[in-house]
Amino acid sequence: MSSPVTGNQANAPSQPANRPVKRLARLTAAALLSLSTAALATPDTINILTGGTSGVYYPIGNELAQLYNQRIAGSTSVVHATKASVENLNLLQIARGQLAFALGDAVADAWQGKQEAGFRAPRDRLRAIAAIYPNYIQLVATRQSGITTLDGLKGKRISVGAPRSGTELNAREILQAAGLSYEDMGKVVFKPYAESLELIKRGQLDAILQSAGLGMAAIRELTEAMPITFVPIPAEVVEKIGNSAYQPRLIPGGTYAGQSRNVPTAAIANILVSQIKVPDDVAYQMTKAIFDNLDNLAEAHPAANAIKLRTALEGLPIPLHPGAERFYKEVGMLR
Structure with a gap:
């Protein structure tokens, strides 16, 4: 994983400078979700940590909440929009959630406690529920910008996702593998899906990089609003990342309006993650x-x-929750 970035950045994540600030950061992290006192006090509440409302985690999380409300007797499921992977995993560690969506590389970084990825110490209370669908790195540029390759991003304005989000960590890795850095850009903006979408539509950005499932609402809306170009991420760049979590994949032609050809890119598995305080039967x-x-x-x-x-x-990259393990043994996937 590359080191924290510097240079031509807008709204870049700041670093704690002293102990009081670090303590404030910890307290802020514990309160990042607007979880009610009643919800936190109720052991039967299943708080589901997702991502931005225009991403993929959020609608799937809402469907899971409905299923759990119907099928897990005595429980109430509540969905929370968050900054996604890194925030979700940090919140699980302090039991501010029972289930969360996260990218596989972020889960591995959390388990190892990689500080440059946003984890101050190993997140050893995390437990896996299931690997689910892959995220695709989707790099799109306005047709007007003339960007058609990764090298064409030099000197341009790009949004790389919310600070320390899974998307932003993916952006660092992709750019580094392509021999680029944030300093090579004209401007780097750290904004989530919805805000990035509005900025590029207003002509304040040249490109946005998003890590999400295929068909995500933000990119679908953008392709319908203006002419854009899907920028390929060649397989050789993906291989240079040197992390097996990143696999070369194609965005199939026809996934979005005006995208007739397959687009080479990288894909990363998403994982549903829980934590050790969740009872085995609930998991x-x-x-x-x-x-x-x-x-x-x-x-x-x-x-x-x-x-x-x-x-x-x-x-x-982390152990299964014992409750999930019981299910996989029941269906014959584990002995």
Whole structure:
């Protein structure tokens, strides 16, 4: 993982300078979600940590909440929009959630406690529920910008996602593998999906990089609003990252309006993550409800079509929750 960036940045993440600031950061992190006192005090509440409302985590999280409310007796599920992977994993560590969406590389970084990725210490209370659909790195530029390659980003204005989000960590890795850095850009903006979308539509950005499931709402809306170019990320760049979590993939032609050709890019598995304070029976029921209702999840977002029981255990960088393990043994995937 590359080191924290400097240079031509807007709204860049700041670094704690002293102990009082560090303490404030910890207190702020613990309060990042608007969880009510009642919700935190109720052991039967399943708080589901997702991402931005215009991404893919959020609609699938809402469908999961409905399923859990119907199928897990005595529980209430609540969905929370967050800054996604890094924030979600930090919140799970302090038991401010019971289930969260996160990118596989961020989960590995959390388990190892990589500070440059946003984890002050190993997040050892995390436990896996399932590997789900892959995220695709989707780099789009306005047609007017003339950007058609990664090298064409030099001197341009780009949004790389919310600070320390899974998307932003992916952006660092992609650019570094391509021999680029944030300093090579004309301007780097750290904004989530919805805000990035508005900036590029107003002509204040040349490109946005998003890590999400195929067919994400923000990019779909952008392709319908203005002429854009999907910038390829060649397989050789993906291989230079040197992390098996990143795999060369194609965005199939026709995924978005005006995108007739396949676009080479990188894909990273998403993982549903829980934590050790979640009771085994609850984790078992959460896992079972996912795979008993895949059609419902696919109706919430097309990306969920890629969730398969046969791949649920692939590439998990952290231990399974005992409740999830019970489910996989029950269906014959584990002995």
